[in-house]
Amino acid sequence: MSAHLTAANNMRTLKILSVKNETPTVKTFTFHDVLCAKAKPGQFVMVWIPGVDEVPMTLSAMGLGKDSSITVEKVGVATRALHKMKVGNLIGIRGPFGNSFTPTEGNVMIVGGGTGLTSLAPLAEKIADLDVEITFLLGAKSRGQLLFVDRVKTALSRVNGRVVAVTEDGSYGLKGLVTKPAEQLLAKEKFDMVYTCGPEQMMHRMFLLTERHKTPLQTSLERLMRCAIGLCGTCVLGRFRVCRDGPVFSSQQLREVKEEFGRFKRGFDGKRIPFK
Amino acid sequence: MSNRLAVEIAGLRLPNPTMLAAGVQGLSGASLREAIKNGTGAVVTKSMCLKPRIGYANPAVVQVSCGLLNAIGLPNPGARDFAEEIRELKKSGVSVPVIASVFGFSPQEFAETARILAGAGADAVELNVSCPHVKRTGSEIGQSPSLVAGVVERVKKVVDKPVIVKLSPNVSDIVEVAEAGVKAGADAVCAINTVRAMAIDAETAKPILANKIGGLSGPAVKPIGVRCVYEIYEAVKVPVIGCGGVATWRDAVEYILAGATAVQIGTAVASHGLGVFKSVSRGIESYLKKKGFRSVKEIVGSSHRR
Numbered sequence: 001m002s003a004h005l006t007a008a009n010n011m012r013t014l015k016i017l018s019v020k021n022e023t024p025t026v027k028t029f030t031f032h033d034v035l036c037a038k039a040k041p042g043q044f045v046m047v048w049i050p051g052v053d054e055v056p057m058t059l060s061a062m063g064l065g066k067d068s069s070i071t072v073e074k075v076g077v078a079t080r081a082l083h084k085m086k087v088g089n090l091i092g093i094r095g096p097f098g099n100s101f102t103p104t105e106g107n108v109m110i111v112g113g114g115t116g117l118t119s120l121a122p123l124a125e126k127i128a129d130l131d132v133e134i135t136f137l138l139g140a141k142s143r144g145q146l147l148f149v150d151r152v153k154t155a156l157s158r159v160n161g162r163v164v165a166v167t168e169d170g171s172y173g174l175k176g177l178v179t180k181p182a183e184q185l186l187a188k189e190k191f192d193m194v195y196t197c198g199p200e201q202m203m204h205r206m207f208l209l210t211e212r213h214k215t216p217l218q219t220s221l222e223r224l225m226r227c228a229i230g231l232c233g234t235c236v237l238g239r240f241r242v243c244r245d246g247p248v249f250s251s252q253q254l255r256e257v258k259e260e261f262g263r264f265k266r267g268f269d270g271k272r273i274p275f276k
Numbered sequence: 277m278s279n280r281l282a283v284e285i286a287g288l289r290l291p292n293p294t295m296l297a298a299g300v301q302g303l304s305g306a307s308l309r310e311a312i313k314n315g316t317g318a319v320v321t322k323s324m325c326l327k328p329r330i331g332y333a334n335p336a337v338v339q340v341s342c343g344l345l346n347a348i349g350l351p352n353p354g355a356r357d358f359a360e361e362i363r364e365l366k367k368s369g370v371s372v373p374v375i376a377s378v379f380g381f382s383p384q385e386f387a388e389t390a391r392i393l394a395g396a397g398a399d400a401v402e403l404n405v406s407c408p409h410v411k412r413t414g415s416e417i418g419q420s421p422s423l424v425a426g427v428v429e430r431v432k433k434v435v436d437k438p439v440i441v442k443l444s445p446n447v448s449d450i451v452e453v454a455e456a457g458v459k460a461g462a463d464a465v466c467a468i469n470t471v472r473a474m475a476i477d478a479e480t481a482k483p484i485l486a487n488k489i490g491g492l493s494g495p496a497v498k499p500i501g502v503r504c505v506y507e508i509y510e511a512v513k514v515p516v517i518g519c520g521g522v523a524t525w526r527d528a529v530e531y532i533l534a535g536a537t538a539v540q541i542g543t544a545v546a547s548h549g550l551g552v553f554k555s556v557s558r559g560i561e562s563y564l565k566k567k568g569f570r571s572v573k574e575i576v577g578s579s580h581r582r
Contacts, residue, residue: 006339006547009339010339011335011338011339011477011484013477013478013479013480046334046335048334048335048484050477050480050482051480051482053333053334053335053486054334054335054336054486055334090479090480092335092477092480092484094339226331226334226336226337226348227336227337227346227546228337229337229546230301230545230546230549231300231301231337231344231542231543231545231546232299232300232301232303232336232337232346232348233300233301233302233303233304233307233322234303234351236301236303236304236306236307238306239306239307239309239310239313241301241307266303266304267330268330268331268351269328269329269330269331269351269352269353269354270303270304270322270328270351270352270353270357270358271328271353271354271357
């Protein structure tokens with residue numbers, strides 16, 4: 001460890017600086033933190049909601065001199081409590097933790113589903129400075145749940161980019177699953193890298209597709225977490241600890257854990273929970 | 277690594293005196309195998325009991341200036357479920373002893389859990405009578421010499437593999453507890469588990485750990501552990517395993533000079549990465565060479581010599 005990880009692991013109690021409604025169930029909270037400002041797209045923090053819980057959250061924005069943010073969907077006790085918080089309320093932050101997406105140049109595809117966009121939007125903003133062409137596929141159940149469409153369009157306006165929105169009910173953009181247009185594009189074009197984040201089944205599908213088309217993939221995975229520093233074993237995936245060796249995994253690493261990836265995660269008791 | 281580093285604990289052969297401590301990573305066979313690949317002399321699983329437990333809510337781990345505080349709450353999938361992980365691990369052919377850490381809420385539960393995991397192939401069991409933050413087990417047992425003896429006796433009746441008893445520093449006299457455990461049949465003693473402690477956030481005026489109270493590990497507890505090992509070594513004839521704040525070869529050597537045959541490493545896996553096992557082993561080896569010893573066994577307890 002680095003001394004860096006020791007510093008990052010100190011909990012800082014910080015004021016919420018702004019709260020933005022992204023969709024009816026998703027809010028973005030900003031805060032000021034020197035360590036998070038230096039984070040890279042794909043890294044996450046542990047967010048303490050005092051007296052309630054502590055949960056892992058991907059940083060949805062970072063950057064020197066800027067405020068950092070987390071973008072949170074209301075799904076359980078912790079996130080409901082977080083959604084009730086207002087500007088000036090205090091949260092605890094540990095991190096940033098984990099690895100990050102490795103930027104690539106060339107023809108790049110980014111495929112995000114649901115709140116998976118939280119790690120992919122800052123990635124797109126970062127690689128838009130490079131020599132890239134970006135095809136960004138955003139998926140959601142319906143129009144109201146699509147996240148960061150405008151943010152992604154703004155980021156891609158700087159490069160040769162395409163934004164394709166996909167909703168399961170067809171209320172916006174293409175109808176169906178986001179993996180469908182991804183499959184068609186992979187069959188037609190050669191991509192130098194595919195990035196994906198979203199529900200595990202979606203990422204698993206992207207893994208199978210990119211394997212078939214011999215295209216390298218980077219996925220940002222989600223597992224239950226406790227310590228976030230590679231100790232407690234809660235987030236184990238094969239020989240990897242998602243908090244420390246991930247959360248971003250390459251095609252090569254995913255091949256090593258294909259008995260687990262897309263098949264099951266572990267509960268807090270360590271038991272296997274199959275993905276439906 | 278040379279056989280200068282090899283040690284033996286109650287018939288268990290360790291290629292080097294570093295062990296993965298209980299509670300760290302060992303929730304799956306694959307994660308234990310990864311620790312072994314990184315050079316551990318033995319691995320201890322996360323503590324298992326009969327029924328699955330999800331443990332406490334987060335925050336379960338918080339860093340303090342001198343170490344790490346945790347109250348994870350002994351989460352585990354239950355001995356029967358975990359037996360499968362041990363079977364798979366052993367089938368894949370591991371080169372070092374795999375030790376199952378077990379606990380229960382009665383001597384019978386300790387014994388049944390130990391029987392299941394030893395039956396699945398664990399090379400030894402380590403009795404967790406020292407977790408400082410779960411009620412009706414752990415250090416609530418470990419604070420009473422007679423309760424510890426009761427658990428050890430019960431487990432010895434059903435397990436024919438070495439039984440290690442891991443002790444709590446949260447007692448007035450750790451020697452008394454160690455002696456009771458050994459008299460009841462323990463084949464080795466491990467000291468220490470974490471020290472009861474807590475942290476409060478000044479801004480929100482709230483205890484940080486969801487369980488409020490947890491166990492302190494890391495650099496802060498090393499001098500306590502070394503003292504405990506030193507005292508226990510003088511009182512018992514079985515091997516002692518040192519645990520608490522080992523991150524470098526110097527820490528390990530200190531424990532060995534105090535009387536430890538091997539050392540367990542936990543918190544330093546976070547602070548130094550899995551490479552810590554090899555770096556500690558290499559450091560001990562250089563130390564032995566420099567001092568002219570042919571085996572680590574020659575220096576076990578040598579700080580006691582007058």
